[in-house]
Amino acid sequence: MLGLYIHVPFCKQKCTYCDFASFPKEMGKVESYFACLYREIEGRSKQYPNRRLSTIYIGGGTPSAVDSKFIAGAIRKVRQCFEIEDGAEITIEINPGTLDEQKVKDYLSVGINRFSIGLQTGFDDQLKKLNRIHTAKDFLLCTNMLKGQSMSADILIGLEDQTLDQVKKSIDLAIAGGVNHLSVYALTPEVGTPIYSDYLNGLLLGDDEVAEIYDGVVAYLKEKGFDRYEVSNFCKDGHYSRHNYNYWYRGEYIGVGVSASSFMENRRFTNSFKIDEYMNAIIFNKSPEISSDVIEGDDAKFEFIMLGLRTTKGISIDKYNNTFNADFDKEYKDILIKKGKFLIREGDMLRIKPEYLYVQNDIILSFMKS
Numbered sequence: 600m601l602g603l604y605i606h607v608p609f610c611k612q613k614c615t616y617c618d619f620a621s622f623p624k625e626m627g628k629v630e631s632y633f634a635c636l637y638r639e640i641e642g643r644s645k646q647y648p649n650r651r652l653s654t655i656y657i658g659g660g661t662p663s664a665v666d667s668k669f670i671a672g673a674i675r676k677v678r679q680c681f682e683i684e685d686g687a688e689i690t691i692e693i694n695p696g697t698l699d700e701q702k703v704k705d706y707l708s709v710g711i712n713r714f715s716i717g718l719q720t721g722f723d724d725q726l727k728k729l730n731r732i733h734t735a736k737d738f739l740l741c742t743n744m745l746k747g748q749s750m751s752a753d754i755l756i757g758l759e760d761q762t763l764d765q766v767k768k769s770i771d772l773a774i775a776g777g778v779n780h781l782s783v784y785a786l787t788p789e790v791g792t793p794i795y796s797d798y799l800n801g802l803l804l805g806d807d808e809v810a811e812i813y814d815g816v817v818a819y820l821k822e823k824g825f826d827r828y829e830v831s832n833f834c835k836d837g838h839y840s841r842h843n844y845n846y847w848y849r850g851e852y853i854g855v856g857v858s859a860s861s862f863m864e865n866r867r868f869t870n871s872f873k874i875d876e877y878m879n880a881i882i883f884n885k886s887p888e889i890s891s892d893v894i895e896g897d898d899a900k901f902e903f904i905m906l907g908l909r910t911t912k913g914i915s916i917d918k919y920n921n922t923f924n925a926d927f928d929k930e931y932k933d934i935l936i937k938k939g940k941f942l943i944r945e946g947d948m949l950r951i952k953p954e955y956l957y958v959q960n961d962i963i964l965s966f967m968k969s
């Protein structure tokens with residue numbers, strides 16, 4: 600399976616916690632950026648010819664912050680350059696403060712069929728503190744415009760003084776809006792972001808408090824009919840994100856645009872995080888990549904385990920043995936004994952017990968060969 604990721608590095612304003620490649624002050628470059636993006640799409644299609652896309656994901660930044668003619672243009676360009684599977688999943692990320700009826704019409708007309716909306720919290724005072732551009736009501740206006748479509752919402756936990764009850768109410772709001780998918784992320788205080796000083800000052804919730812809320816969230820979402828299928832992701836009636844599933848199972852994907860990463864033919868590569876550097880490279884027919892690594896041997900094996908164990912399905916031992924011509928049980932005999940209490944083995948599938956998924960990092964790291 601092949602996925603395509605398109606990065607749109609523009610936002611109306613920067614949220615206090617975010618260190619993604621998104622630049623509110625660069626809005627004047629939207630038109631020239633998209634011209635470069637179209638060119639990279641064409642270039643990558645020549646580099647990897649005759650490939651069929653199963654998923655497209657337009658992320659950012661805030662794709663819905665730019666004129667929808669650019670988004671439509673990007674999808675049209677992709678259709679010209681690649682074959683797209685019938686029924687392909689085509690997702691766009693939306694900030695509730697940026698959507699209007701015309702944009703929805705334009706998105707649907709080019710085949711976008713999944714909408715991932717950044718809610719973060721259903722409380723206006725918290726939204727304001729995070730420097731979000733919208734209110735809880737804007738979220739409902741947004742889901743109303745997208746009624747009947749496949750929708751997901753992002754929710755953050757770990758905010759200052761946040762309680763489980765508040766997170767549940769935020770989830771209720773998302774469900775009232777009609778989402779069939781939820782991503783519930785533990786807030787990461789990234790160095791250099793405004794919220795990092797709150798973290799240093801001990802204002803954010805601690806790890807144990809976040810873990811406790813997370814347990815409450817998992818139980819609450821189960822009650823509401825949402826299954827957890829990955830550490831931070833939940834869906835109803837099988838509406839998981841095909842695009843993200845492909846990442847976790849080491850499927851191939853091409854990423855275009857600023858900061859976008861790709862995994863093709865065992866090579867992981869990432870584009871420049873700077874808009875001007877990226878655009879200059881494309882304009883002068885140079886590679887926009889700033890890093891490139893061929894993943895083989897133990898690194899490939901570790902990736903297989905690390906990514907697969909994030910999901911509730913876990914990893915297939917048979918697939919591991921076939922892919923790497925290896926004997927998993929022999930190779931990890933000691934670790935399987937040492938970490939056995941955290942793991943479940945069913946047939947050829949190995950997974951982390953659901954109650955330990957939240958602390959999966961420690962378990963996964965033990966599979967890394969020094």
Ligand SMILES: C[S@@+](CC[C@H](N)C(=O)[O-])C[C@H]1O[C@@H](n2cnc3c(N)ncnc32)[C@H](O)[C@@H]1O
Pocket residue numbers: 610616617618619658659660661662692693694695716717718719753754755784785786787788789
């Ligand atoms: C590109 S944004 C989503 C679309 C749009 N830009 C928005 O914010 O509404 C991706 C998501 O990443 C999550 N995110 C960003 N920074 C984060 C951080 N420091 N810790 C945890 N989650 C974060 C937020 O939940 C956010 O909705």
Ligand code: SF4
Pocket residue numbers: 609610611612613614617618619621659660661694717
């Ligand atoms: S709107 Fe989204 S991408 Fe933009 S700064 Fe906020 S969280 Fe980051």
